[in-house]
Structure formats: structure tokens, C-alpha cells
Amino acid sequence: MKKKQWPGWGPGEQAEQHYLVQPRALAGGGDVRHVSEFLHASGWQDKSKANGPLLMESPDRTVRVAYDPYVLPGGWTIHGRANGANAEWSALLGRQTPVEIVAGLTDALTCPRSAHAANVWAPLQEQNWHTRFEGQDYMATSPDGTAWMQYHQGVDGSAMWWTGAQDKQGNGWTANFTPNTPMRLVQAFSAELAGPDPVMRPRGRVPRSTQIRTWSVSVKPSQLTAWQQARITAARAATAARNSARSTRPRTTARPYTPAGGARTRR
Template sequence: MNEDLRAFAEDKKGKFHCEVSPRHMAGLGDPRHITHSLRAAGWKHDGDRGLPQVLTSPDHSLGLVLDPLSPHQAWSVGSALMFVPGYWHAGFTRNAPVEIIAGLTDSLIRPAPAHAPTDVWETLAAAGWNVSDGPRWREASAPGQGLKIKQVGSDNRDDDHFWWRIQAVEQSYRGSVETVWSAALDQTTPPHIMAGLIQELVNPAALLRGSHDHGAHHRATQGDVFTAGPQIVAAHSDRMDAARAGARALARAA
């Protein structure tokens, strides 16, 4: 058992967990769901292990910054160098669930699929989301969920000048709309990276949250409470093993 997994297992002892739904209202969760997988894949801390955390890919082409205290972007991930061809960036605010963000970060540490991924809008429509068009945008929303993704661009929606915005919103008791969390991604985000994020965005499964976790929305529903036990540690270990295998495959493909 390596240092990361040993610390994770020790921290989970005696903690209680429950299922929280809908998943986009479950709150941040445990950041180690992402950072430990990246480290298992060979990403290195740039500097100390405090906050904000800065991790860099083995080839130094990608970077991740985690700053949970930031009021703007708690998660910032993408190209490590700006103003280079193919530069892209994605940012998520603090209450974005780590399991949804992991749809993107997990795609960074395994080879891209041999074939082009399914079109984003086809994936959203197949999941039952409502797709609508405007003069300068296209939007999809999950019925009754307060979750939407929008492609904002120029007057010609089919050109290359646009960006993605994801929002989880909830109507307050007073009728105003509250943004629970949001994300913004460049149009240059690689298609398979975007596809990984969308797959987790439309996933209907509830998320596990511990008694020590914070950030779940007051409208979220909690299921039965149970002790974490070895199952959660085993699942975390499996994620780290999968990350190592993906990194080896990525190195062979390169």
C-alpha cells in the first residue's frame, strides 16, 4: 500500500457514508478521487503538498491546479503552456462534484479512443436532455434537474469560435435562481476529453458522500447511512490501479 492509499484508508476509518442524489447537487466530495489517480498515473506535485495543489503531467504538457478556497475556479485543468497550438483550459467552481470532473481528468491519463467519440449533442439527447437552439448558442438541459450545458459562440454556431458553459442551478424559496456550481471550457478542449466529461454529467447514479464532507445542496436527498468499511478504500485502490494501467497504455501509444 503506497503513501496516498495508506493515508486515504486511515482517514476513512470510522467515517459514515450515504448516497446523495441528484449527483450534481452532492457537493465537492473528496478531491483525492482525482488527485490520487493523477499521481498514480505519474503526475507530480509542483512544489509542496499544501494548497493550492499544482500537479503536472509526466511530459509537462498538462497541468491541474486545485484551490478549494477560490471563489472563482476551485479546479483549473488543461494545457500547461499558453499561446501554443491546441491550447485548452477547463475551470470548475468549488461545489462541482469530483466524480463529474473526473470524467475529464480520467480521460487525460489514458489513450484517446481510436475512433471519434459520439457527438456531444447526440449523447445529451440520448440521455433525455432537451436540446434547443438560439441565434448564437445551443443549449441542452436535464428536465427538472436545473442542470444545463450551453455552447456560446458567434453568429454562426457552426464555426470554430465558441466556448462551453455548464451550470447547475436551483430556484430558491424566494424565486431567485441560485448557481450551485458552474464550469467553463474552451472550444479547443479535445473531443474525447469533452466526451468523458459529458458521460459523467449525464450519469444518473447517486454519489457517495461522507459524514465529514461538505457542500451538498440542501435540496439534495440522502439515502441510507452506512459505515465506509473496506469497500470504499478498495474502490479507491481500484481507481489508482486503473490510472497506472492507463498511464502505461498512454506511454506505449506515445
């Protein structure tokens, strides 16, 4: 286990021990505020009840993100209701799904849609995941074999994404996405699932697993606050930019009808 010390410490602060954990898929759930505070800074409403599960609602009220640790098996439920050409969809993510991976999907909910077609497999292949057909299913597994992403299509034509991670001790999580889940969201999730960077967990919150690697780091509270605030500030800036663009977009008005043969004349 290696030990690192972060630069930029201020006087009078006591460093706290944290750990960088890799692979990120086995790092455990983490702090749900990583997800909720970004959504709130992006204009989402907090509908949570006092001492109850987390519930966030999008500004247009079409999507809800919930986290409930008080029921079994518990975890994340992300639900999009039918809206015009968009069909109803949902994603269910286990309680131990790392918040950094959950945020891949939830952060994408706040972004405008890209003109490019989504490719769920591209981020996985870029990180050397092994992709292959298994019967009617298409499967990708991480190089160390601890995480997977699977596309299953039933005989009736229905399709579903199934993903997760598990170590040799049986610790881990699973998640699934219903057929109508927008592919851009599944791709955003897969990009974070395959991300090579470790994630940070405080002492006492690191899973006991023989398949993770950890590095001890000394971090001051002000640094943690600054990193969290930078993420919130970025969300607020992006939201303000989108709102500004919408408010300054020129309105188009219909031209008055001109009969064929010349301009209209009053009588």
C-alpha cells in the same frame, strides 16, 4: 430517506454513515483526492507546495490540473499549453463541481485519443436531456432542469462551452471550456455530468437542497479504502500497459538506397 447496509464487512470495524446523493450534479465538491490520486497513479507529477493548492502536471508537461480553494471564487483550472498542432486551451470549473464529474475530464487526459469523432451531446441525449437551439446557441438541460450544457458561438466565430448546475436555493456551480479544448475531453465531462448513478458523500458534507434525493448507507473505512484503491490500481495497470506497448513497438529504419538498375557495388 432509505437506509442500506453494504455486504463484506470485516470484524472489529465501526460503520460510518454516508449518503448516496442524486442528481450527482448537485452533490457538492467531494474529496479532491478522487482526481489527484488517479492522476498520480497514471504517472502525473504532484507539483503542489506544502499547505498550498493542488497542482498536478502531465508526464509530457503539456497539461496542468490545479485546484485552489484558498481564493475566490476558487475551484479547478485545467490548462493545456500549445504543443505542435494543438493550440492552447483551458477549462475553469467551480469549487462545487462534483469531483466525479471533474474526473470525467481529468481521467480522459490519461487515455489515448480515440479514432472516433467526439460528440458532446450524445451522452446527454442518452439520458433524455432536452436539446434545442436558443438563438445562436445550442442548449441541453437535464430532465429535472437543474443542470445544463450550452454551446455558444460569437459573431466573430469564437466558440465556448458553458455548463453547470443550480438548485432553487441558488446553490451550484458553473464551468466553461475555451474554444480549443479538445472535444473528447468535453464529451468525457458531459458523460459524467449526465451519469444517472448517485455519488457518495460523508455525513455533514451533503448540500442542503430540496432538489436532491439521498439514501443513508453504512460504510466501513476498509470498504472506502478498497474502492479508492481499486480506482488507483486500474490507473496503474492502464499506465503500465501503455508504457509496455510503447517500449515494445518495433522501430522502423530506412532501407539503404539502391540505385535504379541493380544493387550497389563496391569499387
